[in-house]
Amino acid sequence: MPTSRFTTLLILLSLIFSTPILSQSADADHIKEAVSQADVEFNIYFLAADEFLGRDTGTQELKIASRYIATWFQTNGIETAPGYDSYFQNVPFQRLREPDRGVVAFGDSTFTLNRDFVALNSERGSFDAPFIVLEYGSREELSEQNVEGKIVITATGLEGQSSPQQFFYTAGQKREWAKEAGAVALIELFSTRQLPWQFLVNFLGGDRVALYEGGDNEEGSIPHLWMNATQADIKGFLTASDAESADFELIGEEPEKFYSRNVIGIIEGTDPELKDEYLLLSAHYDHIGVVAGHPEPITSEYIFNGARDNAVGTAGVLAAGKYLSQNPPKRSIILAAWTAEEIGLLGSNYFAENPMIPLEQIVYNLNIDGAGYNDTTKVTVIGLGRTEADPEMKAAAESFGLEAIPDPVPEQNLFDRSDNVSFARQGIPAPTYSMGLTAFDEEINYYYHQVTDEPHTINYNYVTAYIRSFVLAAQKIANRDEAPFWMPGDVYEEAGIELYNRQ
Numbered sequence: 001m002p003t004s005r006f007t008t009l010l011i012l013l014s015l016i017f018s019t020p021i022l023s024q025s026a027d028a029d030h031i032k033e034a035v036s037q038a039d040v041e042f043n044i045y046f047l048a049a050d051e052f053l054g055r056d057t058g059t060q061e062l063k064i065a066s067r068y069i070a071t072w073f074q075t076n077g078i079e080t081a082p083g084y085d086s087y088f089q090n091v092p093f094q095r096l097r098e099p100d101r102g103v104v105a106f107g108d109s110t111f112t113l114n115r116d117f118v119a120l121n122s123e124r125g126s127f128d129a130p131f132i133v134l135e136y137g138s139r140e141e142l143s144e145q146n147v148e149g150k151i152v153i154t155a156t157g158l159e160g161q162s163s164p165q166q167f168f169y170t171a172g173q174k175r176e177w178a179k180e181a182g183a184v185a186l187i188e189l190f191s192t193r194q195l196p197w198q199f200l201v202n203f204l205g206g207d208r209v210a211l212y213e214g215g216d217n218e219e220g221s222i223p224h225l226w227m228n229a230t231q232a233d234i235k236g237f238l239t240a241s242d243a244e245s246a247d248f249e250l251i252g253e254e255p256e257k258f259y260s261r262n263v264i265g266i267i268e269g270t271d272p273e274l275k276d277e278y279l280l281l282s283a284h285y286d287h288i289g290v291v292a293g294h295p296e297p298i299t300s301e302y303i304f305n306g307a308r309d310n311a312v313g314t315a316g317v318l319a320a321g322k323y324l325s326q327n328p329p330k331r332s333i334i335l336a337a338w339t340a341e342e343i344g345l346l347g348s349n350y351f352a353e354n355p356m357i358p359l360e361q362i363v364y365n366l367n368i369d370g371a372g373y374n375d376t377t378k379v380t381v382i383g384l385g386r387t388e389a390d391p392e393m394k395a396a397a398e399s400f401g402l403e404a405i406p407d408p409v410p411e412q413n414l415f416d417r418s419d420n421v422s423f424a425r426q427g428i429p430a431p432t433y434s435m436g437l438t439a440f441d442e443e444i445n446y447y448y449h450q451v452t453d454e455p456h457t458i459n460y461n462y463v464t465a466y467i468r469s470f471v472l473a474a475q476k477i478a479n480r481d482e483a484p485f486w487m488p489g490d491v492y493e494e495a496g497i498e499l500y501n502r503q
């Protein structure tokens, strides 16, 4: 019958022309069914509960949160990383105490701790040693000059660098090179106007937590100072001065060493070739603890629950893990919950320096973190427009009635302020998938890093849709034929070309 032949034709046509659309919406429908709002609510209410005392790095409460995440991995069929028998990556930290005394004297000229210089690391020392003034103290310069037994004085950072972030990032390397070359201390002359000196003193001056350097069995490093050179031309003074040696004194308590954990899980991909490539899905699970000077026993109004920041993101990674382990995509997945984001992106930084999967096999990092939301019709992708995965992220958001928008406040440099930058810097394309943020307005500031960021203040219809769209974006990216790279001209493109050996 013509009618039935016509129907057959329609079915055939729909199969031929609409398969991608059908399968796309089928994925979204499947995710809607499988990623339940109950799971999302459970995970956010649990991780942001008062009993976790704000999930501060180094606390027993954060350790329990890490156990919860690992147990979720274990009971949802997620593997440990190849060659590891645990989901935990132990990250070594040190609690640095403010030095009791710090003075460096070149002849009659005396420089004082936290006025003229700050101590970058925990190494202490008291000695009289000759000094040498170099340009930048590059590896080459340090190996060409005789710096054995000397205090090395250089400009901050390396040639061509001008931002404080770069200075911080390069500092550890330079210290390592100086130590290798036999120097006894490193003094960098800090002279950028991008960061006021007093800000640096406040940030580095008191007690603080940093990554522990040198590993478990190696000896420590050398004392490393940044000296304020914005006021006076110290370099000119030192070069002209008669003094050949300096009296160096930096004394104080030894730092306390402790461990905190990154939690890492793996889902193997289904494609025999593409499974050697990994999509990294990450969220930090730490937060900023409790209000200093709170009364005992502590009550709810003194606890930074960190529901938006970042129990939501952690719940997103947990949801993606559960769904993708049951519906594995072509590429393999790394699920990561980072510690110590709030104190300087330290957990992700440690993983990037000590990866459990070779970095060149990690083709993309979709990070999930944010300050909060003020628009429940949007997803804000910090890094939209910077990698080739825009179509996947936009379509994923749209499938759940949301619109993906780019960073509304580029002047705040949010891209370089979350864990994604630990990987971007290595060349891995790495946006952060945030909740709908259109401006840093009253709504955002009411919750952002405030004790008001509690689980009962969240719109779970919205957050569930947002998390479902994150899972779909991850699935789409992991199933792409080609891994998405940086857009041409991006500041991290060069690092990517080098990492992946692209021509």
Ligand SMILES: [Zn+2]
Pocket: 309, 342, 449
């Ligand atoms: Zn935060």
